Amino acid sequence: EVQLVESGGGLVQPGxxxxxxxxxxxxxxxxxxxxxxxxxxxxxxxxxxxITNTGGSTYYPDSVKGRFTISRDNAKSTLYLxxxxxxxxxxxxxxxxxxxxxxxxxxxxxxxxxxxSS
Amino acid sequence: xxVLTQSPALAVSLEQRATISxxxxxxxxxxxxxxxxxxxxxxxxxPKLLIYEGSNLASGIPAxxxxxxxxxxxxxxxxxxxxxxxxxxxxxxxxxxxxxFGAGTKLELK
Numbered sequence: 001e002v003q004l005v006e007s008g009g010g011l012v013q014p015g016x017x018x019x020x021x022x023x024x025x026x027x028x029x030x031x032x033x034x035x036x037x038x039x040x041x042x043x044x045x046x047x048x049x050x051i052t053n054t055g056g057s058t059y060y061p062d063s064v065k066g067r068f069t070i071s072r073d074n075a076k077s078t079l080y081l082x083x084x085x086x087x088x089x090x091x092x093x094x095x096x097x098x099x100x101x102x103x104x105x106x107x108x109x110x111x112x113x114x115x116x117s118s
Numbered sequence: 119x120x121v122l123t124q125s126p127a128l129a130v131s132l133e134q135r136a137t138i139s140x141x142x143x144x145x146x147x148x149x150x151x152x153x154x155x156x157x158x159x160x161x162x163x164x165p166k167l168l169i170y171e172g173s174n175l176a177s178g179i180p181a182x183x184x185x186x187x188x189x190x191x192x193x194x195x196x197x198x199x200x201x202x203x204x205x206x207x208x209x210x211x212x213x214x215x216x217x218x219f220g221a222g223t224k225l226e227l228k
Contacts, residue, residue, distance in 0.1 A: 106176065110164055
């Protein structure tokens, strides 16, 4: 059974940093791209970052480029999202997803809440 | 960026057909593949993949769900609607970065 379990969320002040983790199980982690997607409270879904199966390439929207870094440790089957210079608009539930070849997300974690507030 | 437009809400009766549309600002087809995907999200839960590449049913999804369309006009059909289908439905394109989602269509009971 595929499982994605996120951790590392919480309350953080604007301008500070936070690192999210996602432990994967039930599939061969190093065969798949992975992606973070977020959802602000009461809002829709927003793509945040993607990484290739080897970690050799990463992709971001302009809204987080230069502030967020996606990475992975294939030996630990773990995906990360380092978030720096956090803003109030980064407040959201962050989902770890498995990314298929043509860019759809077939498995989602339960999500982890990040609140950016003073 | 490719913009995806969905109607905010759709009211439907149980056992009737629901048709949810998604229109894109640019063509999301390439080499015969539609880079359009559909998700269902119930309150307090993570989204679930329903349809990928325009019309392919995801694993474990009932055949009551189907996807159609090409180019810039896509449709998710639920026929017949069951009580468990009351949720918000999102379309998503992966033709170009940044990947983008529609704002979601909330399926409601008449």
